[in-house]
Amino acid sequence: MSSHPITQPNTPASGQAAPAARAEVAALRARPNASVVIIGGGINGIATFRDLALQGVDVVLVERDDFVSGASSASSHMIHGGIRYLENGEFRLVKESVTERNALIRIAPHYVKPLETTVPIYSTFSGILSAPMRFLTHKQGKPTERGAALIKTGLTIYDAFSRDGGSVPRHRFHGRTRSLAELPALDPKIKYTATYYDASMHDPERLALDVLFDGLAAGPHARAANHLGAVGLDADGVRVRDGLTGEEFSIAADVVVNTSGPWTDLTNADLGRETRFMGGTKGSHIVLDHPELLEATGGREIFFEHEDGRIVLIYPLKGRVMVGTTDLEHDMREPAVCTEAEVDYFFELIAHVFPAIAVDRSQIVYRFSGVRPLPRHDDTQPGFVSRDYRIERADVAARPGTTLLSLVGGKWTTFRALAEHLSNEVLELLGATRVRSTEGLAIGGGAGYPTTDDARLVWLVSHDDEVGRERADALLERYGTRAEAYLDEVDGDTERALDHHDGYTRGEIAWLVRNERVVHLADLVLRRTSIAFTGTLTAPLLVELAGIAGDELGWDDARREAEIEATATLMTERHGVVLEALAPAA
Numbered sequence: 001m002s003s004h005p006i007t008q009p010n011t012p013a014s015g016q017a018a019p020a021a022r023a024e025v026a027a028l029r030a031r032p033n034a035s036v037v038i039i040g041g042g043i044n045g046i047a048t049f050r051d052l053a054l055q056g057v058d059v060v061l062v063e064r065d066d067f068v069s070g071a072s073s074a075s076s077h078m079i080h081g082g083i084r085y086l087e088n089g090e091f092r093l094v095k096e097s098v099t100e101r102n103a104l105i106r107i108a109p110h111y112v113k114p115l116e117t118t119v120p121i122y123s124t125f126s127g128i129l130s131a132p133m134r135f136l137t138h139k140q141g142k143p144t145e146r147g148a149a150l151i152k153t154g155l156t157i158y159d160a161f162s163r164d165g166g167s168v169p170r171h172r173f174h175g176r177t178r179s180l181a182e183l184p185a186l187d188p189k190i191k192y193t194a195t196y197y198d199a200s201m202h203d204p205e206r207l208a209l210d211v212l213f214d215g216l217a218a219g220p221h222a223r224a225a226n227h228l229g230a231v232g233l234d235a236d237g238v239r240v241r242d243g244l245t246g247e248e249f250s251i252a253a254d255v256v257v258n259t260s261g262p263w264t265d266l267t268n269a270d271l272g273r274e275t276r277f278m279g280g281t282k283g284s285h286i287v288l289d290h291p292e293l294l295e296a297t298g299g300r301e302i303f304f305e306h307e308d309g310r311i312v313l314i315y316p317l318k319g320r321v322m323v324g325t326t327d328l329e330h331d332m333r334e335p336a337v338c339t340e341a342e343v344d345y346f347f348e349l350i351a352h353v354f355p356a357i358a359v360d361r362s363q364i365v366y367r368f369s370g371v372r373p374l375p376r377h378d379d380t381q382p383g384f385v386s387r388d389y390r391i392e393r394a395d396v397a398a399r400p401g402t403t404l405l406s407l408v409g410g411k412w413t414t415f416r417a418l419a420e421h422l423s424n425e426v427l428e429l430l431g432a433t434r435v436r437s438t439e440g441l442a443i444g445g446g447a448g449y450p451t452t453d454d455a456r457l458v459w460l461v462s463h464d465d466e467v468g469r470e471r472a473d474a475l476l477e478r479y480g481t482r483a484e485a486y487l488d489e490v491d492g493d494t495e496r497a498l499d500h501h502d503g504y505t506r507g508e509i510a511w512l513v514r515n516e517r518v519v520h521l522a523d524l525v526l527r528r529t530s531i532a533f534t535g536t537l538t539a540p541l542l543v544e545l546a547g548i549a550g551d552e553l554g555w556d557d558a559r560r561e562a563e564i565e566a567t568a569t570l571m572t573e574r575h576g577v578v579l580e581a582l583a584p585a586a
Helices: 023-030 043-054 091-107 130-137 148-162 176-182 204-216 261-270 291-296 340-353 412-430 453-462 469-490 506-515 521-528 539-553 557-575
Strands: 036-039 059-062 112-121 172-175 192-201 222-225 228-234 237-242 248-251 255-258 281-288 301-305 311-317 320-324 364-371 389-395 403-409
Touching (some): 023 248, 036 237, 043 204, 059 228, 091 112, 091 192, 091 412, 148 192, 204 222, 261 403, 291 320, 506 521, 521 557, 539 557
Parallel strands (some): 036 059, 255 403
Antiparallel strands (some): 112 192, 172 192, 237 248, 281 320
16 A cells, blocks of 8 residues: 555546546445455555455455555565574564465465575674674664674574475585685675575565465455555445545445555554554665676675664666665655665665775666555664564444454565464454465466476477567566466467567567556556566657557547656656656657
């Protein structure tokens, strides 16, 4: 769920025809009741929707903005066990996180893959005295970088939690000579490196969409709509407003689940219940087109805690290098943006690890920022705020018999386990029983995904005739086995490349718009594709994409122009991307 400092072209302008009703919204208006309404289409809301749908529960998911457009879209692209949580004493969370990480490598292998991670270390014993006090008091004190002894102890414990049939290798430690031989651009002042494995999540938005479509595939009892915001809760149920038309209607439900992440308190206020559950912190990232820095990482994530106590990552991804992250207090009534001060900080971090590599702002192709859905933490330092989750339960006075559940906390790595926990509470309230578990259940394009070279070759050969082997390989990497649905549509047809991007075709873009609930042009640019993230969006491409989306969605010329302008503004104000002068839409 997202705030709205930048207005999308929702309601029609004077003299402009009202947009046609979306099928998913029309279906909700035709049957405006369900057992459960979930508010908030981030990963935890979507995963809970999927879990309940698989139990046969009549469930509706509504999201004010686009699916996965809030906190879930601003992640560090990692599925990790949370080695730092050990110092907080959160052993249960570490165990759950590592278990879920290993499971996601198996059930979503198209998007979640083992990630080699290296920690540069500058001392042997630093942090040994301060770490126990941090563990006992959760007070920051004077920031101190962790030394080799402390990191070695932590990784040994972490390996013990990670035992799971060899899903990821155990950690290894090297001295300066071996470390610089493997990563020669590292700061020569290092004394050691520690290398361990977590997991990368190449496409968070696409993984979440796979989870969503799994839920929708469960049957007509599972319904979902984006750009449909919850604006009230009264005797008639959850009042929702269509972001495209401005029209409102109510959906009656026995259980209302608030999974709007860092916006949970604001959502509850809209529902007539004042809460003070949340205290999220802002985390920003930049994406660099920097071949020298990309090569310097050696394909590994460089991960460490800086001397100011913040976690730092330098992460090769999609031919770019992502750098993050910050941990700053934030007012949820304001948009989260990456500031120039944060950019300066990131450049200092890069210089700390790779002192011989020059970086400047001209190499930044994308910036993004989001707010972690952390619980309210008062005087506790942000780094020590629990990443665990809890569920708050309340009766709805305006609608006797209806219960409101509010999710507080949660993170990407544990979304499946969290959704099962939350669904169990919902099932208890409904007097229903679980009929199946999602444990071990493949997600979307991870079903039947070829995980060996031989299996991959067989899959590619079987689709060679449709689009050629190289293109089939790109589609498999992008969508997993869901690529077969697209290949079935283009069977026998010649794909036509986009005029302004060589990574996507016109047919593929049209297929995404038709099949993946695209409402606005920004949905396509930011979340259905990697175009924005990789810094490959140009003004001509934006116009071309608006033309394809407009043809699929019936946009008139005024709507196309409004979509182009809104997306260009969003890219500038939120993501630091300034497009050259825009030509009229085709």
